């Protein structure tokens with residue numbers, strides 16, 4: 620083996636073809652790009668949290684099954700005893716380990732645009748990824764989805780509900796048809812469950828191939844890296860074999876256990892974010908040249924005048940506000956930007972900056 624083409628000899632072509640997931644540097648900016656909850660905890664709650672961390676034995680491995688946290692997650696999400704839950708280092712890790720369990724050449728189906736990690740991780744593992752374009756109203760193109768299911772029999776179908784980056788809930792009837800038609804697993808990714816009034820969690824008992832995935836990230840605990848997936852025990856059992864034994868570290872286990880018992884704190888924050896989402900939506904749509912799309916998540920996708928999205932994005936950044944520019948993804952996202960709902964004063968700063976940038 621000659622060393623001059625070490626990289627091409629060592630790494631699979633699909634890995635070499637990927638680009639790393641890029642995270643923008645938000646230093647000094649109002650950060651409205653990553654669907655984080657803008658609120659921190661009161662001093663009193665922080666003190667209580669720190670007191671619980673004092674008992675963590677950092678010299679010991681964490682509970683490999685995270686049993687206490689698993690039970691708490693089942694309780695706060697109303698997951699019946701007959702289903703099992705697998706925890707991941709973020710729901711990203713759960714997507715990865717689901718895909719790692721598939722045979723080589725397996726097909727994976729999702730809609731596009733949707734959460735980018737479905738495709739990124741499927742590509743990285745050399746699987747056959749099919750991204751079916753959404754309809755113009757951002758709902759699922761059901762006939763096209765069903766055609767791919769018939770032709771390629773995907774092992775896993777990912778449906779983000781609400782969808783990222785469009786913010787809408789897909790038609791429930793369409794999803795049920797997909798679950799019925801699917802030969803493989805259907806994962807309903809409910810990352811934005813705290814901001815939506817709809818869920819498939821109470822349908823777990825109706826379909827043996829249904830899995831419901833959630834995360835604490837968008838709720839307000841993005842720094843902990845904790846996601847979970849619920850489904851039939853025989854499916855979770857297989858996934859558990861691929862999971863690294865100590866994937867949820869002791870500080871995350873203790874912190875999440877503490878936080879999930881502060882339901883009232885998160886409920887108040889979530890309600891404030893939903894009210895501010897309604898306000899920002901109306902303000903955006905009142906602007907000449909802007910079309911905001913209805914959202915059941917903690918962000919809003921909006922369309923800017925033709926070929927102006929990148930200029931507006933850069934102008935906002937120059938004015939100290941970081942949002943997400945989706946226009947380069949083209950297709951349905953041409954001319955589109957996405958803003959996360961922050962604190963009221965952050966949302967106002969964003970709207971002022973946007974008004975300025977439209978006058979350019």
Ligand SMILES: *Cc1c(COP(=O)(O)O)cnc(C)c1O
Nearest residue numbers: 709710711734783810834836846
């Ligand atoms: C943010 C997001 C995730 C990732 O969540 P983590 O638990 O932080 O890894 C998964 N799915 C969707 C649709 C998301 O928007």
